Amino acid sequence: MPEDQDSGNHHIEININDNTNIQALGLNSKSRSLSKTSLPDLAVAVEFQKNHKSSENSKTHIFGKENSQTVPLLAGFDITSNEYGSVLNESTSSSRNFSSSSKDTTVSDDVLEFEDGISKVVENQGGSLALSNQKQSKKKFSSEIKYASDEEKLQMEKLSSFSAWKKLLKFAKKEYKLLIVAIGLLFISSSVSMTVPFFMGRLMDMVSSPDASIPFGLSLNQFFGGLALVFSIGALANFGRVYYIRKAGESLISRLRTQVYTNIIKQDMTFFEINRTGDLVSRLTVDTAVVSRSVTNNVSDGLRSTVMMFAGLSMMLYISPKLSLIMLLVVPPIVGYGIFYGRFVRKITHKTQSAIGDITKEAEEKLASIRIVQAFGREEEEAVSFKKASDHVYELGLREAFVSGLFFGSNGLLGNLSILLFLGVGGKMVMEKEITIGELTSFILYTAYVGGSLAGLSTFFSESMRGIGASSRLFYPLERQPKIPYDSEFGIKFGPKERGGVGECMGNIKFENVSFNYPSRPDNQVFEGLNMDIPAGTHVAIAGPSGKGKSTITLLLLRFYELNSGKITIDGHNLTDLNLKSWRSNVAIVPQEPMLFATTIRKNLLYSNPNATDEDLHYVLSKANALGFVSNFPNGLDTFVGERGVSLSGGQKQRIAIARALLSNPAVLILDEATSALDSQSEQSVQLALDHLMSRNYEEIENNTDTNESQSTIKTNENFKFRPNCTIITIAHRLSTLEKSDVIFVVGDEGNIVESGNYHTLLSKPDGYFKNLMNSREV
Numbered sequence: 001m002p003e004d005q006d007s008g009n010h011h012i013e014i015n016i017n018d019n020t021n022i023q024a025l026g027l028n029s030k031s032r033s034l035s036k037t038s039l040p041d042l043a044v045a046v047e048f049q050k051n052h053k054s055s056e057n058s059k060t061h062i063f064g065k066e067n068s069q070t071v072p073l074l075a076g077f078d079i080t081s082n083e084y085g086s087v088l089n090e091s092t093s094s095s096r097n098f099s100s101s102s103k104d105t106t107v108s109d110d111v112l113e114f115e116d117g118i119s120k121v122v123e124n125q126g127g128s129l130a131l132s133n134q135k136q137s138k139k140k141f142s143s144e145i146k147y148a149s150d151e152e153k154l155q156m157e158k159l160s161s162f163s164a165w166k167k168l169l170k171f172a173k174k175e176y177k178l179l180i181v182a183i184g185l186l187f188i189s190s191s192v193s194m195t196v197p198f199f200m201g202r203l204m205d206m207v208s209s210p211d212a213s214i215p216f217g218l219s220l221n222q223f224f225g226g227l228a229l230v231f232s233i234g235a236l237a238n239f240g241r242v243y244y245i246r247k248a249g250e251s252l253i254s255r256l257r258t259q260v261y262t263n264i265i266k267q268d269m270t271f272f273e274i275n276r277t278g279d280l281v282s283r284l285t286v287d288t289a290v291v292s293r294s295v296t297n298n299v300s301d302g303l304r305s306t307v308m309m310f311a312g313l314s315m316m317l318y319i320s321p322k323l324s325l326i327m328l329l330v331v332p333p334i335v336g337y338g339i340f341y342g343r344f345v346r347k348i349t350h351k352t353q354s355a356i357g358d359i360t361k362e363a364e365e366k367l368a369s370i371r372i373v374q375a376f377g378r379e380e381e382e383a384v385s386f387k388k389a390s391d392h393v394y395e396l397g398l399r400e401a402f403v404s405g406l407f408f409g410s411n412g413l414l415g416n417l418s419i420l421l422f423l424g425v426g427g428k429m430v431m432e433k434e435i436t437i438g439e440l441t442s443f444i445l446y447t448a449y450v451g452g453s454l455a456g457l458s459t460f461f462s463e464s465m466r467g468i469g470a471s472s473r474l475f476y477p478l479e480r481q482p483k484i485p486y487d488s489e490f491g492i493k494f495g496p497k498e499r500g501g502v503g504e505c506m507g508n509i510k511f512e513n514v515s516f517n518y519p520s521r522p523d524n525q526v527f528e529g530l531n532m533d534i535p536a537g538t539h540v541a542i543a544g545p546s547g548k549g550k551s552t553i554t555l556l557l558l559r560f561y562e563l564n565s566g567k568i569t570i571d572g573h574n575l576t577d578l579n580l581k582s583w584r585s586n587v588a589i590v591p592q593e594p595m596l597f598a599t600t601i602r603k604n605l606l607y608s609n610p611n612a613t614d615e616d617l618h619y620v621l622s623k624a625n626a627l628g629f630v631s632n633f634p635n636g637l638d639t640f641v642g643e644r645g646v647s648l649s650g651g652q653k654q655r656i657a658i659a660r661a662l663l664s665n666p667a668v669l670i671l672d673e674a675t676s677a678l679d680s681q682s683e684q685s686v687q688l689a690l691d692h693l694m695s696r697n698y699e700e701i702e703n704n705t706d707t708n709e710s711q712s713t714i715k716t717n718e719n720f721k722f723r724p725n726c727t728i729i730t731i732a733h734r735l736s737t738l739e740k741s742d743v744i745f746v747v748g749d750e751g752n753i754v755e756s757g758n759y760h761t762l763l764s765k766p767d768g769y770f771k772n773l774m775n776s777r778e779v
């Protein structure tokens, strides 16, 4: 949240001054408050603007309330051309999880980046969007290291370069053997390289003085042949060094990447609320690539430089201690400069990586919601916004390029100046016969080697720092402990007693005095003393006004969040004592917005039960009233459904999702009915599928006809039987669902159950909450 959010927040109302069209819009003729669940209303208003632009009175007025005073914020503003459209984009596209779209209207700070100073969303409070009309100062890219969350900041700020290296080394334990082999080969190859200046010197002496002898009493042919053999051994060792060190690095990175992903996927929902998908993907791909570079080639080259530097310095000392002293003048400034440069690189790498994370999340989010982007005509704005993020990476790259250029340029100059110095002093020593011309040649060649090694070491240092910068972005998702422990061994498991289970799950559910608020919204108490008793095998509907926590009940049941107080029991076991995987494998959910994977219908179905046979698939498809349309596709079960199921209709997606849920043969089936309007044909088909489930007249399905689609022969599988006693919990919006339920629990304004009973009992209460709700059609 931006810092200036506390002042000037305004509660928004939409006021559409066109009485004739208000009815058509389904909006109240009075100004209507824009609650989080009224975002569709705002979408309607946007549509209204689009369609009625020529009409004089069709301007949309957005009013704010401040200290009970109504103040115009965007009076007569054309919101279709306003950046506010992007708020809608954000809000609607943010409904990424399987629950209601309206719940995910938390508007992130990033929305601010799309705004032009007219208004901005600053807070999502108690179900209302609050806007501020304060002038927005353009968001500046901070020079501080950016962390995705305070939690990450707390964890990672303490991580020094040294401890990051220690962690990486500890992580590399499995690669130690490979590394040892590589280091052995490195010593061989470096030793061979270091003999070159020595023999060069000897050759110089041989050609410059007729008295000079061939070393080791060898003939000329033997001398050259021996040298060729030594160089070949060096080359072989060099090949082995590069290969083994790369192998070690690649295997380390592959493990790191896999473990980071494995830990991410086990995180609790709070983690996914504070970390955006694109950024996480960027960590898994771009950051691991940077770390990979720094621990493979870089380590290999760094080790080589270290060995060569020490060997070179020793040879220099051996040839001429006097000349070697001059080296002492040059080395300290180069090393000091290198350390400064390394620190700079570490910082800038972290910033660059997180800026790349920003680009990835920007692209990922917008591409995933491409229909919304294009429907609101925001392609150009999105391109500009992407360019802005991309320019930031460019700016950081430029800064690094400047400092790198300065570093390597000045290092080169220092190296060349020192060679001049050696030539001057060394030449004088040759003339005074202190050393031979061959020794001076060897010395200068060793100087070049040591210089090269020093440059190599500074690259090693800066690349290592780059790796540290990137690895610190990996350690957070790697080490974070999920708030809801995911331990495959922990807790009570359902299943046969002989396999350590407590028996099959029956689906007897109790909510006892449950209080809950979302961790990210401590001010918004969703439940306060909620009690519900759902006997096994019943069909229960949960009803209530929008935003009162109906979908939250299903999330708590799946233990996506911890309760503040109270407990939920399943067959008498506290949910917190149950093994999470075992419990969740007994629950199946049909989300309000079904999420299908970009693969075939078959694979989507098998996701919930990989061992199911084709017969099972046909069986559940028929139950979900989907067999007809699936059989009509030329590729049947092997039809590709596109990203998120984009090539299926809304109703078809929902029916595939119902079939998928059934295939897991759950003890508890959760159906979050879609509030979004399907066309009447799809609506009917989905309703029929749900009716089949709820009526529990399973035989009826055998004679099922797919009402609006072609008839198909339905094969039922002997081995696969839908549990006759499955507990069904429906977040109900449809009248027929409410009518068919055994019990309706009505969630009231105070975060508790205000009424329960079957449809007719509830309607017979003279001034009942449910009755009023039905009359106002707010269910």
Ligand SMILES: Nc1ncnc2c1ncn2[C@@H]1O[C@H](COP(=O)(O)OP(=O)(O)OP(=O)(O)O)[C@@H](O)[C@H]1O
Binding pocket: 036, 037, 100, 101, 102, 103, 104, 106, 126, 127, 273, 518, 520, 521, 524, 526, 544, 545, 546, 547, 548, 549, 550, 551, 552, 553
């Ligand atoms: N992930 C979340 N983080 C913070 N608050 C949330 C989150 N999801 C929902 N909320 C808030 O919790 C409250 C209950 O939301 P929930 O989605 O359960 O309501 P609902 O009754 O299912 O609404 P609808 O019928 O509109 O789908 C709302 O005030 C909502 O703003």
